[in-house]
Amino acid sequence: MCNESPAYIEPGAGQVAIEGPAVALKPEAAQNLGFALHELAANAGKFGAFSVPNGRVSITWGRCESADGNALDLDWREQLGPKVKVRRKKGFRSMVIERNLARALDAEVNSMPR
Numbered sequence: 001m002c003n004e005s006p007a008y009i010e011p012g013a014g015q016v017a018i019e020g021p022a023v024a025l026k027p028e029a030a031q032n033l034g035f036a037l038h039e040l041a042a043n044a045g046k047f048g049a050f051s052v053p054n055g056r057v058s059i060t061w062g063r064c065e066s067a068d069g070n071a072l073d074l075d076w077r078e079q080l081g082p083k084v085k086v087r088r089k090k091g092f093r094s095m096v097i098e099r100n101l102a103r104a105l106d107a108e109v110n111s112m113p114r
Contacts, residue, residue: 015050020061023072032104033074036097040076043093049081056080071107 025033037059041050049055061074090098090111098109 015056017056017058019059020074021063023061023063025072029105032101036101037076039093039097044078044081047082048084049078052081054080055082 041057044050044055044057049057056079058077058079059075060077061072064071064073094111098111101107101109
């Protein structure tokens, strides 16, 4: 049996802060956004803030104006996690998330260095 960290966060552990207004999404947008959030959480569990007891993730979002109507600005930030090794090129998952979200949501997806 592998020694893996649990695939969940203990309730009340305070590792996640979530804040934003209620928004309505089309089913495809919700599905693709859910996929991206799952991948971010899995990555945080293996390498980032969720891989250490004191690590924290804050997820915030808000509505913003765009050329074709309303848009959603979502921000995922990790704090107090292990130092991240800078990669020369993006990994497969990063590319899939960015390309998939950009295509499915007709959106701009930006990854900011930590």
